[in-house]
Amino acid sequence: MTLILSNEEVERALGMGDCIAMGEEAYKALGLGKAATGVRGEILSPTGRDDALHSLLTMAGVVPGFGIGAVRINSDILTWPKTAHGLTREKVPAAPGGRYVGLVLLFSTETGEPLAIYPDGIVQRMRVGAACGLAAKYLAREDARTAAILGAGWQAGGQAMAMSCVRGITAIRCFSPTPAKRDAFAREWSEKLAIEVAAAPSLQEAVAGADIVACATNSMEPVLPPELVEPGMHVSSVKRLELPPETVARADVVFTHVKGAESRITRVEGADLSRETDAAKDRMTSAIRQGDMPTLPDLLLGRTPGRTGADQITMFLNYAGLGFQFAATGAIIIEKARSLGLGREIPTDWLTSALPS
Amino acid sequence: MTLILSNEEVERALGMGDCIAMGEEAYKALGLGKAATGVRGEILSPTGRDDALHSLLTMAGVVPGFGIGAVRINSDILTWPKTAHGLTREKVPAAPGGRYVGLVLLFSTETGEPLAIYPDGIVQRMRVGAACGLAAKYLAREDARTAAILGAGWQAGGQAMAMSCVRGITAIRCFSPTPAKRDAFAREWSEKLAIEVAAAPSLQEAVAGADIVACATNSMEPVLPPELVEPGMHVSSVKRLELPPETVARADVVFTHVKGAESRITRVEGADLSRETDAAKDRMTSAIRQGDMPTLPDLLLGRTPGRTGADQITMFLNYAGLGFQFAATGAIIIEKARSLGLGREIPTDWLTSALPS
Numbered sequence: 115m116t117l118i119l120s121n122e123e124v125e126r127a128l129g130m131g132d133c134i135a136m137g138e139e140a141y142k143a144l145g146l147g148k149a150a151t152g153v154r155g156e157i158l159s160p161t162g163r164d165d166a167l168h169s170l171l172t173m174a175g176v177v178p179g180f181g182i183g184a185v186r187i188n189s190d191i192l193t194w195p196k197t198a199h200g201l202t203r204e205k206v207p208a209a210p211g212g213r214y215v216g217l218v219l220l221f222s223t224e225t226g227e228p229l230a231i232y233p234d235g236i237v238q239r240m241r242v243g244a245a246c247g248l249a250a251k252y253l254a255r256e257d258a259r260t261a262a263i264l265g266a267g268w269q270a271g272g273q274a275m276a277m278s279c280v281r282g283i284t285a286i287r288c289f290s291p292t293p294a295k296r297d298a299f300a301r302e303w304s305e306k307l308a309i310e311v312a313a314a315p316s317l318q319e320a321v322a323g324a325d326i327v328a329c330a331t332n333s334m335e336p337v338l339p340p341e342l343v344e345p346g347m348h349v350s351s352v353k354r355l356e357l358p359p360e361t362v363a364r365a366d367v368v369f370t371h372v373k374g375a376e377s378r379i380t381r382v383e384g385a386d387l388s389r390e391t392d393a394a395k396d397r398m399t400s401a402i403r404q405g406d407m408p409t410l411p412d413l414l415l416g417r418t419p420g421r422t423g424a425d426q427i428t429m430f431l432n433y434a435g436l437g438f439q440f441a442a443t444g445a446i447i448i449e450k451a452r453s454l455g456l457g458r459e460i461p462t463d464w465l466t467s468a469l470p471s
Numbered sequence: 472m473t474l475i476l477s478n479e480e481v482e483r484a485l486g487m488g489d490c491i492a493m494g495e496e497a498y499k500a501l502g503l504g505k506a507a508t509g510v511r512g513e514i515l516s517p518t519g520r521d522d523a524l525h526s527l528l529t530m531a532g533v534v535p536g537f538g539i540g541a542v543r544i545n546s547d548i549l550t551w552p553k554t555a556h557g558l559t560r561e562k563v564p565a566a567p568g569g570r571y572v573g574l575v576l577l578f579s580t581e582t583g584e585p586l587a588i589y590p591d592g593i594v595q596r597m598r599v600g601a602a603c604g605l606a607a608k609y610l611a612r613e614d615a616r617t618a619a620i621l622g623a624g625w626q627a628g629g630q631a632m633a634m635s636c637v638r639g640i641t642a643i644r645c646f647s648p649t650p651a652k653r654d655a656f657a658r659e660w661s662e663k664l665a666i667e668v669a670a671a672p673s674l675q676e677a678v679a680g681a682d683i684v685a686c687a688t689n690s691m692e693p694v695l696p697p698e699l700v701e702p703g704m705h706v707s708s709v710k711r712l713e714l715p716p717e718t719v720a721r722a723d724v725v726f727t728h729v730k731g732a733e734s735r736i737t738r739v740e741g742a743d744l745s746r747e748t749d750a751a752k753d754r755m756t757s758a759i760r761q762g763d764m765p766t767l768p769d770l771l772l773g774r775t776p777g778r779t780g781a782d783q784i785t786m787f788l789n790y791a792g793l794g795f796q797f798a799a800t801g802a803i804i805i806e807k808a809r810s811l812g813l814g815r816e817i818p819t820d821w822l823t824s825a826l827p828s
Binding site for chain 1: 475477478503504505506507508509510512513514516517518519525527529531532533535540542544546547548562564565566567568569570571572573574576578579580581582583584585588590591592593624625733735737738739740815817819820821822823824825826827
């Protein structure tokens, strides 16, 4: 039987602590060549709407040690609205019922069979959060107690969970340019984490004195200017345009996510809306010389030293999602879902074939 | 609702005539930049078996004119057995019930929603056959009546259907080194096509005097030596190693499938079994200068002339599967399946999410 899980079931199966522990093992395997992440392919095409493109994004990864291969597919309607706070990239929930479309499919590396299918909503932020959490575990000061979170959306919540998992965080300050959003974030995460989570009235007030600054916005423009970065801080970022080169230049120690994870964008004629921001991302990658930076596996395997002094500024650039993260989290999800009896089952025969293909 | 179709249902929905007609439109769209095929990514990893690798292969394509994006995923256990007739690549049906794992997922380019999921067994050979059929429609002599088919497996059947669709074929001769296989092929396709299909006792007897020679084997070694190619023949091939460079050199007119369809292989450490054949394929691509050849879209759009004389030898090299073929065939399958009431439905909500991802 093949499991079909909902986001709610994935949430029950995948805790941040497990996710970080499994991630630690999986990133080490990746660094040792014992796991792999494939090329990330995106096809952009016009839609019936002048302001939107369809994006069909696929990524895959395999962790043979866990016996799991994963494919993640996103089929998104994308827009790039200009807001009062700059350009942002927004997914439109255009599927029936006002829903988003992102799927993870898990396969056995021993039999090939499809093991599970579930939406990617929960796991998407857990794996982003876990990677930032892992980096913070190795890079932030041991005595880090306060975290600033820039952004108040879905990914920002993942950062709150992850940073609280790896350090004894007692206070979080959230800044988002929209007061209602940062207030809602503070309410939600005060309750969930049972620590002090406050909405900061300004970027400066969020960041000043923080031990960890986690950028988790959907902004296409810089959010953390260099002058706000203080000695001893650990800074992480999940979007390529959040940190300007001047901010990255302030780091004493900087790690990027992984190397060699190729990405290819293919455009149908007329799918030009994202050209400007895609080019800006490429320029940023060059400007900060991201290709020369050591990676998270280098850090975990001790190939490149992390923080060596309390006053150093450390940074982690968590750019580009990896298929292999979905295999690593998938190993936890399927085991827990089975042991808890979660999900619906459909006959595996529906998804396999007596015919060679 | 999202449709789940079986191979049998896909077979009822997808006729070769429709497939070739839709392919003609879709390849023209591709040539005009109005459709796209994405990068093809494969991850190879070791399994518990010394003689087998796991392959996780993904390809995607979009035909916005049909409103369809498709992702095809194969999760295969692969072996490369040495037989008396040379090296072959064989998929092991290791999923429960002795089954193969290849899936197609269709998405709407307007709403993003998952429209259908089905195994790729039927469509896989229909799209290979249809591309060869289309090329033959434009390249074979109008008066072509006899076809030789080299190979007697699954793909060989697709060639029999396709060639019969585009020319008034009255006789087919099948050669495979295994007598039982070619005999079974002759019986099956005599009945299905209601024309004379014979098992040829030798390669020479199959090919001599044929108007069309369709190579559709799983051989990793050359199957058609140059001296067997006669003036006026149209030759097609579906596997990169079937035609040696000397055979390709005999063509007066040669077309390749498409250009610019990138392919990336990523290997987990120890996944080396296929290195030799993958390198041989790359050498073949260089040796025949495949990158310089005109493409099927060039042929259909009249950008490059096809056959201009009855004595010319024409060839079509149908190498590398394309994600976009699954979008084009998907458009037919979903329309026919809906109108015939085929398949099972699962709630689209199972595969979508209220959460952004």
